[in-house]
Amino acid sequence: MCAHSSSGAEITEKIGEKLYPFIGTLIQEVLDYNSLKPLPDERSGIINRFYLLKSEFDSLSNYEIKLVFPSVLKVFNSKDNPEAKPSINIIELQSLTQKKEKIIAELVQQIEEEAVANSLEKSHPIYQLIFVFQTSFIQEKKQWNTMLNGWNLGCACFMAAQSSKEILHHH
Amino acid sequence: MKASNNIYEHNCATCNSRLHSVFSVVSSDHIQDLNEHKSCSIYKKGQIIFSENGLPMGLFCVNSGKIKLSTSGPDGKEQILRLVKGGDILGYRALISNDRYHCNAVALEDCSICIVDKAYFLKLAMENQQLCTALFKKISDDLKKAEEHIVSLSQKNVRERMAEALLFFKATYGYEPDEKTLAVQLSREEIADFVGTSTESAIRLLSEFNNDKIIELVGKKIKIINPEKLTKTANLLY
Numbered sequence: 001m002c003a004h005s006s007s008g009a010e011i012t013e014k015i016g017e018k019l020y021p022f023i024g025t026l027i028q029e030v031l032d033y034n035s036l037k038p039l040p041d042e043r044s045g046i047i048n049r050f051y052l053l054k055s056e057f058d059s060l061s062n063y064e065i066k067l068v069f070p071s072v073l074k075v076f077n078s079k080d081n082p083e084a085k086p087s088i089n090i091i092e093l094q095s096l097t098q099k100k101e102k103i104i105a106e107l108v109q110q111i112e113e114e115a116v117a118n119s120l121e122k123s124h125p126i127y128q129l130i131f132v133f134q135t136s137f138i139q140e141k142k143q144w145n146t147m148l149n150g151w152n153l154g155c156a157c158f159m160a161a162q163s164s165k166e167i168l169h170h171h
Numbered sequence: 172m173k174a175s176n177n178i179y180e181h182n183c184a185t186c187n188s189r190l191h192s193v194f195s196v197v198s199s200d201h202i203q204d205l206n207e208h209k210s211c212s213i214y215k216k217g218q219i220i221f222s223e224n225g226l227p228m229g230l231f232c233v234n235s236g237k238i239k240l241s242t243s244g245p246d247g248k249e250q251i252l253r254l255v256k257g258g259d260i261l262g263y264r265a266l267i268s269n270d271r272y273h274c275n276a277v278a279l280e281d282c283s284i285c286i287v288d289k290a291y292f293l294k295l296a297m298e299n300q301q302l303c304t305a306l307f308k309k310i311s312d313d314l315k316k317a318e319e320h321i322v323s324l325s326q327k328n329v330r331e332r333m334a335e336a337l338l339f340f341k342a343t344y345g346y347e348p349d350e351k352t353l354a355v356q357l358s359r360e361e362i363a364d365f366v367g368t369s370t371e372s373a374i375r376l377l378s379e380f381n382n383d384k385i386i387e388l389v390g391k392k393i394k395i396i397n398p399e400k401l402t403k404t405a406n407l408l409y
Contacts, residue, residue, distance in 0.1 A: 045250065045251070055367070058367065059332070059335075059367060062364075062365060062367075063339050063365070066365070067339055067340075067343045068343070071343050087344060087345030087346075087354060088342070088343055088344075088345070089341075089342045089343075089345065092338075092341070092342035093339070093342040093343060096335070096338060096339055096342060096407065099407050113251065113253070113254055114251055116254070116279075117239045117241075117251050117254060117279060118251075
């Protein structure tokens with residue numbers, strides 16, 4: 001097993017089993033709050049954007065938990081068994097997930113701007129959601145992407161996975 | 172433009188906000204001149220700075236406070252375009268393009284704002300290359316933000332999501348030796364789950380992609396025959 005395996009397992013567990021379920025709880029709180037106290041029409045832009053954010057977050061977490069994280073861990077775990085090496089394209093996957101992260105960050109900023117501009121009450125749970133996206137989400141995803149970049153450059157398992165892709169490509 | 176009675180003295184030479192604005196590139200020789208072609212006012216919270224369809228009389232330079240730029244959608248609902256703060260300039264689009272304002276500017280809190288005379292500003296921008304470059308950069312940055320905004324606002328339709336899912340499958344599982352067929356066989360239910368749609372919609376979309384010659388369905392397998400079109404359909408600018 002690769003030496004990077006434990007750090008990979010640790011960060012994917014932190015994001016997939018702690019951060020994402022926590023964000024899911026906060027999203028549910030906003031939904032519950034909005035069904036009890038729906039925002040008036042002039043503030044409906046906030047909730048419309050919130051639904052876009054929810055949709056993009058659900059999609060990102062779905063891909064990461066079901067495809068990206070297991071595939072990355074599989075690269076490490078297949079170190080001693082090259083035949084089991086997955087044909088994952090890490091760079092392409094990272095590109096796809098980073099694009100989604102960027103859309104999420106944009107939506108969070110737009111929601112915050114609208115909430116402030118519309119003087120949304122400070123007790124609204126959407127502020128807590130914004131805060132978690134702007135702090136924990138950004139930090140954890142930055143750490144994850146830094147680790148992925150590091151593995152791409154310095155981990156033999158990853159480099160082997162990429163070079164096997166290139167060989168396939170040339171053929 | 173609604174005028175404020177709270178006119179006050181403010182010197183460009185000692186203005187901290189100017190150092191964060193496009194006028195930071197203007198040399199000290201021109202600062203005094205700039206100072207003589209502007210007046211400053213205090214706008215109270217909720218006060219209108221300019222209104223949609225109004226004619227621009229000058230360039231607004233925000234010294235302090237937050238301002239909301241908004242317009243009305245076809246349904247009459249207010250659509251906030253962006254917030255501006257100290258160091259930002261306002262009304263330059265209408266001024267430069269010799270157009271009317273396309274949005275409303277309203278003070279979200281008490282603001283101090285200077286207005287630079289229209290003719291003087293346009294002359295200065297034409298004569299001062301550094302200011303002209305700073306304005307180009309400002310307008311280009313605005314355009315970039317607006318374009319990113321459009322992409323993030325336009326909710327991905329289900330067709331885009333299907334294309335995105337196929338790109339994820341390609342990056343995760345790769346191709347079979349023919350370099351076209353995805354090296355994974357997912358059920359239509361599993362694909363629908365990734366796309367976030369019903370199985371029926373997923374089947375219909377795959378069939379559409381097949382007809383559009385983006386993919387080829389070979390039994391349960393999916394062959395990507397036009398990856399460029401697939402990427403374009405996914406609307407992922409990467």
